[in-house]
Amino acid sequence: MRTRVLSFDLLRSETGSSFGGQAANQPQLKAAARVLWTALDKELTPRQRQCVELCVLQGMSQIQASRLLGVNKATVCRHMQKAKRSLKKAAGYTAMGNPRREE
Structure with a gap:
């Protein structure tokens, strides 16, 4: 299974750039970008x-x-x-607010 890294690139894409032909993943990318925007607002x-x-x-x-x-x-x-660091920590939480387990 491929995983996508949450990155600042998602923020750029939400500010005007396209998702680069990844229409199938667009809902997930938008959800991830929303998580990053929320983290930007609340964690920084x-x-x-x-x-x-x-x-x-x-x-x-x-x-x-x-x-x-x-x-x-x-x-x-x-x-x-x-x-x-703060955004990485915040990315450990899903949109539902459940902590991601680190093994």
């Missing part, structure tokens, strides 16, 4: 969310985002790392 700090929006959704580099936000590149990098 406002600054982490800003960094994700700039670096992932708008495609800026961390240097560009740091200049726009008026912070050091290392700060943006740290916010992105923490955001990814």
Whole structure:
């Protein structure tokens, strides 16, 4: 069985890009993207969310985002790392809220 990794690419696809010819999986991809959007809203700090929006959704580099936000590149990098960790943790839960077991 193939598995799909939840990634920031799903967020990009929900913001305007197509799912790249994967019509059969579109409902599952949309559901996964909804989970990621919910996690973005509920699990991230406002600054982490800003960094994700700039670096992932708008495609800026961390240097560009740091200049726009008026912070050091290392700060943006740290916010992105923490955001990814939080989203990974949140992705361990299904849309029903059941925790995924890790063996």
